Amino acid sequence: MNQVARRLGKTFALVLPVVLVLSGTLAVTRVPWAASSSDAQVLTASAKSQDEVAGKEVSRAPQEVLRRRLLAELQDKDPGVALTHLQVAMAHQPSLARYCASIARSLGRAAVAKYDGATQRAQAWSRPVCDTAFATGVASVG
16 A cells, blocks of 8 residues: 555656646747747637726836837927937936836837838937946847
């Protein structure tokens, strides 16, 4: 009887981690490891987000709210206005400073898209906000 219990315990010890890993892998249908878009979504097996289930509006991280607002400004006005407002936001909210380069690169890519791939025209708006991140974003498209 003691050997049967040991054998059963060893079997569970080997099988249980495999089952847990497989069930976790099957629960996630897509993981955006290399997604450059901040809009990428992780789809679970239920295909409904917690916000849809709860009926709540999706709350966004402060850096994503700032990124979306600046991208909209860039489209409505020009990259210079968006970069100025990025600089002001960094001065008023130092906690967002670690996202500055990422946001500036997004603005650089969006500027190239706004000017239909004209990197020189987009580069003309370059400012020393977040070092050279805007210029890096422009260059990454071209």
